[in-house]
Amino acid sequence: MDGNYQDYINRVVQMTLPSNYKQQVKNIQSSPKFVDGKAIDFPGFSVITPPEKEETNNKKFYSYLQEIQTQITQELPENLFLPVPPQSFHLTIADLIWDTSYTNAVKENPDFDNLLISEIDKIFKEYAQLNPEIDTLELEVLGLSVFPRAIAVCLAPTEDSYNPIIKLRQLIYQNEQIIKLGIEQQYDFVGHITLGYFDKVEDNIDREQVELVIVKTNEQLVSKNLPTFELSQWELRKFTDMTNFIREQNWASIKVGN
Template sequence: MPPQRTQGLKPNSRGQSPTVFQQSQPLLGQQQPLGMQVLGLILMPRALAVCLVPTDEDAYTRMTKLRRSLYQDPGLMALGIEQQYGFTAHITLGYFVDISPDFDRFQFCDLLETLNQQWLDAPQVLAVHRAELRRFEDMTNYHRQPDWPVLEF
């Protein structure tokens, strides 16, 4: 009989992920939010997103240490969790599947350029206070249980 999934996660991942988050805490140094500046809108292969960049070297170092500790953790690797893409900090605004042949790509690029210039002229900084474990079956439904791990910055 195959093992039962526990509230949407692979077997053993609920026990493994809190350990990884706890082990990552000392790597992150001081308890302060990560500063992330909004760089502008980016067009990704299947999504439109707001691109973020760390505000300083400390935020960059802490973010990359967390990412590295997660993807290089033997327990998570054994669960099949693997790094698939280079990292681009972003907030996804929406996804798309099919693009109409009538879609004016040049006009869209001009619009993105105009909007992005506004971000550069008046930079916006976000403070990231925590990282949470979430599970998603598709790119529109993210699930979280109250007892899943949280890492406070």
């Protein structure tokens, strides 16, 4: 599914154009992952960068995203936007399985977790053998995007950084055992860091005001000389909800660069 580098740039740039915010804001919906401002059970697995609280390379980057997140929260209508804990900020490399698909898989096969953990470990080892020397990957901020249920900062890898990400995704999604576990690619890659989710989207919200807040905040975001996001490690993580991403020490992990 994932296209070439130019396909990626064309697609994701469109998602961050202020001229598209009006239509995006029309489509916002309350996220089912939160109820009354609290994250509800939403279990699954994904391949992500270490969450902010465990990060070492992107502290300044995440610090500024937290400022942007606070500004959006304060300026949007009350109870509309629910920020995620900044300590949970991360970049998703590959979605694997979640929600009812995951709970049903575990019911059908109580050993599901162990099988998935083992297979991802094999894939990561294969990837490391095929790509023994990869520099730290770099991604630059493109701007804010309004998803139907969330607001995120979208990122663009450099061309040299894009291909290693896509190669990993191909190894995962084309793996026969992964497919047998019921996991399939459902989305093209979109490098993004979620700032928060829509909580209570009332029928009478002032959507023009929402759009203006997003436009203004995006202007501030892209005018800053932000450091690039350094992707130096990705890991298999299990999540219990959209704020809690955990892993055991022996689960698959890859470090790139120095």
